[in-house]
Amino acid sequence: MLTLKQIEIIRAVMVSGSIAGAARLLGVSQPGVSRAMKHIEGSLGIRLFAREAGRYVPTDEARDVFAQIQEVHQRVQNLQEAVSRLERGEDVELRIGSVPSLAQVMMPRAIAAVRRRYADLRMNVEILKIEEAIDYILVGRGECVAMSYRLDHPSIAFEPLAAGNLVCIASARHPLAGRQSVSAAEIVRHPLIGIEPNDPYGRIMAEIFRARDLPYDVVVKARFGSTVAALVAQNLGIAVLDIFTTADLPRDRLAVIEIEEDTRFETFVASRAGTVLSSFAQFFVDRLRAEMQVLASPLRVAAPERPSSGASIP
The missing domain is CATH 3.40.190.10 (Periplasmic binding protein-like II)
Structure with missing residues (x-):
């Protein structure tokens, strides 16, 4: 039985018409190709090539073999192209x-x-x-x-993704803007935007407020962090968001302030x-x-x- 490597050698000789040409196509030495051809013909018990005018041409008895080799080569090429498309994500x-x-x-x-x-x-x-x-x-x-x-x-x-924590955001014009950190007791002194106690992150702050018996006033509720940030930028109040949402906020318009209480949380990927x-x-x-x-x-x-x-x- 021929291996794919042997099929590649036979086809290289057939295409180039010489041992030297096959060696160049395959990037190997001429003696290596010559030895491989002798081994292949000896194993098969037939001559695959005859020399005519210095070139290697298929023998009559091997023409059917060469037709099959071409077909196998084309199938391998098709397979490689399919794998290449998959690697690029084509049609996916x-x-x-x-x-x-x-x-x-x-x-x-x-x-x-x-x-x-x-x-x-x-x-x-x-x-x-x-x-x-x-x-x-x-x-x-x-x-x-x-x-x-x-x-x-x-x-x-x-499966876990990463741990995170919450931060307070305020307009650059807000009195808290120059602070590096702020406590829950200080946060509730200001109108809040977007705090929803039933959301995972909102629940963290709501529990902190509740444990300290701190009342808080949510003046505007908004689902998306981008909306919350836009409202805060208008200096309508302050907000509590996660660090993943605030990563790209414009710091010339918004201040991101650490919260002194422990607001850590975990994120996951679900499947x-x-x-x-x-x-x-x-x-x-x-x-x-x-x-x-x-x-x-x-x-x-x-x-x-x-x-x-x-x-x-x-």
Whole structure:
């Protein structure tokens, strides 16, 4: 039986018409090609080539063999092209989802890395509420979802992405803008934008406020971090957002201030349990995790709380 390497040698001699030409095509030495041809013909028990006017031409009995070799070579070429298209992501669509907080900055960075690696890959990105993510995965609308919260579901598998923390943002014109850190007691002295106690991040601050018996006033609720940031830039109030959302905020218009309490949280990528992500999806997850971990590491260690004038912290 001929190996693919032997088929390649035979075809090189057939195409070039000489041992020297075959050696150049294959990038090997002439003696190596000559020895290989003698071994092939000896194994098959037939002559494949005859020398005519200094050239190697197929013998009559080997013409059918050469026809098959051409067909095998074409099939190998087709296979290599198919693999090459797959490597580029051609004719493939990667479908992924994300909750809004990770979709604003982190997802675009990871997607840019995916596009650089797979130039022809098509992508379909959906922004989902947490409650929408389960159906998105289970009905096969997409491969995975970047999540800010881990659910308990027997058919959904969760893998960690990165740890993060919350920060306070204020207009550059706001009195808090020059501060490096702020406490929960100081935050509630100002009108708040976007705090939703039922959201994962909002729940963190709501628990801190509740534990300290701190009332707070939400003057405007908004779902997306970009909307919250735009409202804060108008100096309508301050807000609490996650570090992944605030990574690209314009610092000439908005101040990002550390929160002194511990506001750490974990993020995850969710996929259907028992399935394996495609190489494209896995590359996306790896790049997303890398982008998030660079931003989040090292996490700030919560500073000790300090009383401020006019307010006491229990």
